Amino acid sequence: MTAQLPEPRQYQPAASGAELIPLLNLDEQEVQRQMSICNACRYCEGFCAVFPAMTRRLNFGKADIHYLANLCHNCGACLHACQYAAPHEFAVNVPQAMAKVRGQTYADYAWPAAFGRLYRHNGAYVAGALAVALSLFLLLALAVNGTLLPGRLAGDFYAVFPHNTLALLFGSVFSLAGVALAVAVRRFWRQVSPAERQAAPADGAVFEASAAVLTLKYLDGGHGQGCNNEDDRYTLWRRRFHHLTFYGFLLCFAATLVATGYHYLLGLAAPYPVLSLPVLLGTVGGAGLVIGPVGLLALNLRRAPEHGDARQRPMDRAFILLLLLVSVTGLALLALRDSGAMAILLAIHLGTVMALFLTLPYGKFAHGLFRSAALLKFAIEKRRPDPHGLGGD
Template sequence: MSSLEALQELTRDARALALGEVIPPSAAESEVARVMQICNACRYCEGFCAVFPAMTRRLEFLKADVHYLANLCHNCGACLHACQYAPPHEFAVNVPQAMARVRGQTYHDYAWPLALGQLYKRNGLTLSLALVAALTLFLALAAALKGGWGALWGVDLGANFYHLFPHNLMVGLFAPIFLFAVLALAMGVRGFWRDVKPATSGADVSDAAASEAAHDVLRLKYLDGGHGDGCNNEDDAFSLTRRRCHHLTFYGFLLCFAATSLATVYHYAFGWVAPYDLPSLPKILGAVGGASLMLGTAGLWRLNLRRHPLQGDAAQKPMDLGFIALLFLVAASGLALWLVRITPAATPALALLLCLHLGAVMALFATMPYGKFAHGIFRTAALLRHNTEKRRPNPIGLGSD
């Protein structure tokens, strides 16, 4: 879709909302509805993942149903290679690709503020790396203006980077960006939840549903290909590599976040001023998390480049790679910063490496609400609705969960 067509579609939708009209489905939404009608008649893949049992509870697929199913799809690729109606068949059934295109649309449609939704279409690898470079340069210039170029090279910081950027200054820089990212993601998923809840029984989430959804999220249950053998990647062979790389990335990120959160508690609650070294708990969590994050993102980068072209939306590949690159750069620069800090002979590199690390972290936070990170939030919401809906009687008396 060209920029002009996208603008025309956005203007049409805004006008429809203002007049209280029903917004017509986009081409991507219509394709998912068409594919789901065919799949609902076939049902060969009914046991593959959560999408197909949810599909069997519907006879028609309206906009909210399509958004819900698209975010329930984990894009493992199993249904594409199992389907007798997949391309080059004239029915051209491609569930992973159709769902991926609608997922990208939902991130855009539910972005908050709405005007920033266009960033999903521009938030690619080049922009991510350019933002890191720009923020790194900004921080380096700020340090140079404060203490001269010697503040960046050749001055002994005493292995303490707070001598270059005081702790309160870092908090003042990063807290607003992080809090805005959390707010923007929360507002986006709130709109998604509001629209899909009536289409998924309308019932509130029970403790049992929330527990099962959390179990599904933490285990990445639906990246098992429906039978435990894993996803398809570049061919029809099953592999657990994608699931393992996602686990390394997910839990690596959580460990790094836990390390930062615990360090904040140490600093403000106990007065234990950073930086910390082994065997302190923040350093253990950060080191293990950083290594896990590097391994996971390196694996995801390789898998993304080798993914079968029919298994996803090629237009979203730059956004995927940009997010992977930012996570890898944050982890790699963080570990390198620690190693340089404990190496006395490497003091001159400490300031520049600190600017690089802080620039990467700031770029990650700034792009978080309008990049691939959103898929984890929206998918969790979809799984909550699925585990709530399947506990309700099937409204059409067909299929099973």
């Protein structure tokens, strides 16, 4: 089997002749073509943040295209409103063109750079990480206890896996994932915002961007009716299921932080009562992480092909299914923590969580951070004078 060599990078001379500018690849050229058409039309200017940001530009270089691609929320509203969409000869499809470039940016800015190729085969990567992580914890439980069904342990997870072992394993992997994501987003920011990186954000920009992220503002289609999914009908369910998934994840993470505080600051060891704060947060968050991913998966399976990049469907679905596995196994563990099946359920749950941590920097999770950075850039630049006096902010 011959190894696939990376494509050679091509360059064109800059206007000054003093530096080299990377040429656009085919997907980027398509975004450039469509943005030139949209910039002349401007019918969709009020739909989302992409079009006001577009109007501030007369030309679209690689950095501009990467920025706009990550600013797009793929709601589909502009596609169904466009008079130049297929079967028109211009064949404008902004959501699909942006989706193709957006997936490419995750790989382009990944750190370490060699790991960017994991995005291209993300479904297989997630499946492999899950298999390795499950095997690790099942074998570890067997080695520690001599059996996967050691009998009733009264919910004492640390009788199966020592606390320090878990803290070391998960703390190390989560820290490495956090560093990889932080470096990737920083590389993206420095590329798309060379001016902003030299100055503090304008007043209110961070608040506006945070509000847009936390409310998923641009999943309303620009008119409050929602996104398009399998056809031109509007639906708010994509936004609702994203909210359930997002806040479910945050609540589960908060439950972990509170439990850590209980252990290290208050000296209270698990298991915790059903009505304790860590368990309540984890239960509510787990429920959100079941309903949200199930809904997102159903929408994804029915979504029209022209609404996105078909090449990324395995990555999207693998991430949704992994989140669902984490939540389902966590809730099952809570329900059966006093039974004889606790040890094997714990191993399975920890294996799914470890697989999630291993794949965070090189899977769909990255889109939230890249999009947040793009929204911050949008909030900053809209507070500055339009360089061409043509914008429609």
